[in-house]
Amino acid sequence: MRTRAFAICLLLVVTIVSSTFIASTQGQGTGEWITKYRVEDAKTGLLMLDVDFGGESRTISPIFPGAELKVTITVKIDVTNPDTLLNMRTSMPKSLLKDVYWELVSQDYELVGYNPSDNRVQFYQTKGELVISLYGRIPPDVTTGEPIEYLVVTLYGPSGNTLDNIRLTVVTAEMGEYQTILSQKEEKLRSLKESGVAPGYVELYENIVEESKAQAAAGNVDSAIALLNTLTVSNEPAAPLLEGLFFPAVGILIAVAVVFAILFVRGRGKMQFVLLTIEDQIKDLEGLTLRASKVDRAISSSLESVKERLKGITGM
Numbered sequence: 001m002r003t004r005a006f007a008i009c010l011l012l013v014v015t016i017v018s019s020t021f022i023a024s025t026q027g028q029g030t031g032e033w034i035t036k037y038r039v040e041d042a043k044t045g046l047l048m049l050d051v052d053f054g055g056e057s058r059t060i061s062p063i064f065p066g067a068e069l070k071v072t073i074t075v076k077i078d079v080t081n082p083d084t085l086l087n088m089r090t091s092m093p094k095s096l097l098k099d100v101y102w103e104l105v106s107q108d109y110e111l112v113g114y115n116p117s118d119n120r121v122q123f124y125q126t127k128g129e130l131v132i133s134l135y136g137r138i139p140p141d142v143t144t145g146e147p148i149e150y151l152v153v154t155l156y157g158p159s160g161n162t163l164d165n166i167r168l169t170v171v172t173a174e175m176g177e178y179q180t181i182l183s184q185k186e187e188k189l190r191s192l193k194e195s196g197v198a199p200g201y202v203e204l205y206e207n208i209v210e211e212s213k214a215q216a217a218a219g220n221v222d223s224a225i226a227l228l229n230t231l232t233v234s235n236e237p238a239a240p241l242l243e244g245l246f247f248p249a250v251g252i253l254i255a256v257a258v259v260f261a262i263l264f265v266r267g268r269g270k271m272q273f274v275l276l277t278i279e280d281q282i283k284d285l286e287g288l289t290l291r292a293s294k295v296d297r298a299i300s301s302s303l304e305s306v307k308e309r310l311k312g313i314t315g316m
Contacts, residue, residue: 033155033164035076042068042097042135049168062176063168066140068097071152071166072105075130084125085112085158091151092136094119105131138170146219147171174221181228182216185209188231205231 031053039049041061048069051057063069075088090101100116109130112122123130134153142150149167157163171179189209192202208227215224 031164033075033077034073034166036074037166038072039063039168040070040072042070042095042137045070062171062179063138064173064176065138065142065170067138067170068095069134069136069138069152069168071134071136073130073132073134073153073166075132075155077125077127077130079125080127081125085122086125086155086163087120087122088132088153088155089120090134090136090153092134092153093139095135095137098135101135103133103135105133138168143170143172147175147217172221174225175216178212178216178221178225178228181225182209182212185212185228185231 035054036050036052038047038051040047046061048061048063049057049059069092073088094101101119102114102116102121104111104114104116106129109128110123110126112124114121121132136152138150142148147169150170152166152168154165155163185205186209189202189205192205208231212224212227215221215227
């Protein structure tokens with residue numbers, strides 16, 4: 001009975017929060033011509049992104065507005081067509097660190113009228129691999145809120161048709177903070193699944209992580225971070241038999257998530273009412289913590305941690 005009530009409560013919370021926002025997605029390159037590329041910080045040389053359409057891809061760090069980039073591109077051509085002239089053009093402004101756009105890596109691939117300072121390179125469709133590095137920067141004002149897919153480079157056919165392109169996800173500093181926290185929480189979720197933690201807690205944890213992703217995708221980064229921060233509990237319930245005792249604490253966590261969502265959407269209009277409600281829940285939680293300490297110290301510690309965080313929010 002408690003499990004069913006918990007599931008219904010969680011479903012209502014996720015539905016209320018997610019229905020307030022609309023997420024958007026944008027496409028990436030297909031990998032049919034540009035088979036791989038790597039993005040480095042042009043200032044430090046540190047790898048930020050490594051994409052291989054035929055293998056594994058890695059995202060090491062977010063890309064912010066104003067970033068100076070070095071993008072090394074591999075174009076694979078399977079069939080020679082000597083009369084077909086292709087060209088690759090960048091959309092990025094010129095780098096402030098380099099006085100050229102292009103740096104040819106594969107010296108055995110012939111370019112047509114190659115000028116490294118031009119924003120375009122041309123070459124005939126000759127079987128082989130063209131590897132070339134592109135230098136440029138992300139405009140500092142490209143985004144101030146939600147992430148965008150910034151078009152870095154496009155490969156065109158002879159008639160001007162788009163054959164392939166590279167788009168990079170550009171985020172604000174706040175989104176970068178969210179991605180760092182998200183990575184930590186996803187790693188924690190994996191460890192929870194492997195360590196035999198109570199299934200109800202794992203389910204709650206996973207649902208809040210997924211909802212935070214939906215908020216971040218919609219550009220509501222503060223809300224996404226707030227949701228993830230509700231998952232900080234020092235000791236997770238390990239025994240499924242004690243799951244029912246932990247449900248009130250789970251309810252408190254859900255309440256905190258709702259508080260953040262309400263404050264994000266409605267501002268401060270009902271903040272006093274919400275704080276009073278949480279204070280009542282804290283009092284109930286104190287009694288539950290005392291009873292839990294007689295049954296299981298780990299659960300008692302978890303409840304105590306939740307209670308103290310709630311007190312911090314209300315200023316008690």
